[in-house]
Amino acid sequence: MYDTSDIRKGLKIMIDGSPYTIVEFQFVKPGKGAAFTRTKMKNLLTGAVLERNLRSGDKLEPADVETKKMQYLYADADSYIFMDTTTYDQVNIPKATVGDSADYMPENINVDVLFFNARAVDVSLPNFIEQPVVEADPGHRGDTATGATKPVKISTGASINVPLFISVGDIIKIDTRSGQYIERVGRA
Amino acid sequence: MPAARETLEARARILRAVRGWFETQGFLEVETPARVRSPGQEVHLDAMPAGDGHWLITSPEYHMKRLVAAGLPRIVQIGKCWRANESGPHHRGEFTMVEWYRAGAPLTALADDCEALLRAAAVAAGRDPAALGLAAPFARTTVRELWARHAGIELGGDEDAGALRAKATAAGVAVGTATAWDDVFYQVFLDLIEPRLAAGGPTFVFDWPAPLAALARPKPSDPRVVERFELYAGGLELANAFGELTDAVEQRRRFEDESRIRAARGRQVYPIDEALLGALPDMPPTSGIALGFDRLVMLVLGARDIADVVAFGEEHDG
Numbered sequence: 001m002y003d004t005s006d007i008r009k010g011l012k013i014m015i016d017g018s019p020y021t022i023v024e025f026q027f028v029k030p031g032k033g034a035a036f037t038r039t040k041m042k043n044l045l046t047g048a049v050l051e052r053n054l055r056s057g058d059k060l061e062p063a064d065v066e067t068k069k070m071q072y073l074y075a076d077a078d079s080y081i082f083m084d085t086t087t088y089d090q091v092n093i094p095k096a097t098v099g100d101s102a103d104y105m106p107e108n109i110n111v112d113v114l115f116f117n118a119r120a121v122d123v124s125l126p127n128f129i130e131q132p133v134v135e136a137d138p139g140h141r142g143d144t145a146t147g148a149t150k151p152v153k154i155s156t157g158a159s160i161n162v163p164l165f166i167s168v169g170d171i172i173k174i175d176t177r178s179g180q181y182i183e184r185v186g187r188a
Numbered sequence: 189m190p191a192a193r194e195t196l197e198a199r200a201r202i203l204r205a206v207r208g209w210f211e212t213q214g215f216l217e218v219e220t221p222a223r224v225r226s227p228g229q230e231v232h233l234d235a236m237p238a239g240d241g242h243w244l245i246t247s248p249e250y251h252m253k254r255l256v257a258a259g260l261p262r263i264v265q266i267g268k269c270w271r272a273n274e275s276g277p278h279h280r281g282e283f284t285m286v287e288w289y290r291a292g293a294p295l296t297a298l299a300d301d302c303e304a305l306l307r308a309a310a311v312a313a314g315r316d317p318a319a320l321g322l323a324a325p326f327a328r329t330t331v332r333e334l335w336a337r338h339a340g341i342e343l344g345g346d347e348d349a350g351a352l353r354a355k356a357t358a359a360g361v362a363v364g365t366a367t368a369w370d371d372v373f374y375q376v377f378l379d380l381i382e383p384r385l386a387a388g389g390p391t392f393v394f395d396w397p398a399p400l401a402a403l404a405r406p407k408p409s410d411p412r413v414v415e416r417f418e419l420y421a422g423g424l425e426l427a428n429a430f431g432e433l434t435d436a437v438e439q440r441r442r443f444e445d446e447s448r449i450r451a452a453r454g455r456q457v458y459p460i461d462e463a464l465l466g467a468l469p470d471m472p473p474t475s476g477i478a479l480g481f482d483r484l485v486m487l488v489l490g491a492r493d494i495a496d497v498v499a500f501g502e503e504h505d506g
Binding site: 026027028029030031032033034035036038052053054055058059 | 230232233273274275276277278279362364365366370371373374375377378379382400402418425428
């Protein structure tokens with residue numbers, strides 16, 4: 001068990017049955033009362049942020065979570081197959097766990113996989129990826145009303161809105177958090 | 189890194205203004221020992237050792253009360269206090285306290301003092317008191333009123349710890365393992381009340397529940413609360429005032445209770461201050477208050493961290 005003196009950024013603890021990571025903390029001591037640690041933490045499963053005032057001496061249950069560096073290999077019918085880049089072990093992660101992130105998860109990309117109680121619960125992509133455009137309509141006039149963009153496809157099948165000058169073979173930088181085009185970085 | 193020159197200049201002007209204000213009010217400035225055998229007894233305060241069975245004061249209150257008992261009706265002290273294991277944006281192990289006593293005056297007189305002092309401090313630092321929300325009379329409320337308004341809890345002050353815990357839980361507060369009355373109280377306070385106080389203007393909170401009496405006397409019209417106020421301003425807990433307890437028998441009982449609790453929790457137990465208990469029977473009805481000077485400077489200058497308003501903040505860690 002931890003207690004409040006162990007609190008630091010990144011500490012992983014259990015709150016109400018869910019794993020949380022400490023994002024921010026501050027010493028407070030109201031009136032003539034006990035010391036507390038005002039703590040902001042993030043739910044590792046949902047991303048929800050929770051604020052708790054933990055009284056000095058309160059016990060905190062460590063969360064059994066671990067982040068592993070893994071490489072995405074390929075997909076089968078209902079899961080994605082990843083390889084631990086240290087041990088070369090392979091794991092299947094259900095497609096539902098990865099969710100929409102798969103749009104920006106081309107084969108061979110390195111990701112962080114979060115394990116909770118030895119089960120993969122979340123896959124974090126790098127914030128940016130660089131991918132060649134595999135499909136674009138050369139005759140597309142673009143939607144000039146919204147700043148002249150057109151949809152193109154990358155290898156994952158995801159559709160990205162890009163400026164009109166982008167064509168097949170261009171390598172573009174994409175923000176995986178928003179799916180937005182950032183810039184053209186070269187040619188394949 | 190030392191604080192900015194402008195900050196230290198403003199701090200010096202505020203200090204001068206505070207001293208000057210007390211002088212115009214007829215206060216005698218005193219200096220009492222910083223190294224003592226009996227530092228504060230409070231359950232949640234730890235003193236720093238000062239060698240040969242001595243400790244650095246956590247507050248100058250015991251010696252100052254002895255001066256009041258000896259016949260000095262209006263005294264003020266501006267000096268350092270030390271508290272172990274306190275370090276955060278509003279806490280430093282070493283800090284400066286302004287402590288003053290008014291014999292024969294009601295607690296409200298100290299609230300009036302605070303309003304005048306805060307305005308004087310703002311003016312001294314070249315700030316507009318109105319822009320800091322200090323120009324209008326400060327709000328005055330009670331602990332019970334705050335609990336009813338912000339937590340929906342009817343707080344008696346005479347309920348036992350189990351009953352208070354049940355009320356807190358019903359209000360949706362995660363009280364964790366807290367079983368002591370004050371621990372449950374402060375969990376609710378921090379979760380539901382303090383954020384609302386921080387968002388409002390300067391506020392005096394009067395009538396604290398009897399279990400949080402410390403050195404305050406019971407309120408004659410309602411003994412479930414004591415004559416105590418705290419001043420909150422700009423998200424800072426700025427001052428704590430008591431209608432001072434002068435009943436030596438009751439004071440000894442509280443000291444002994446606190447010693448027992450400290451021992452049970454494995455904290456250092458300090459000798460009871462017999463000189464103070466011996467002087468209490470000679471003490472007239474008195475109101476006394478401690479105001480955190482560093483926090484006053486923070487308030488006036490809009491600083492977020494106490495380390496930003498002292499010369500070597502990072503070296504003051506507790």
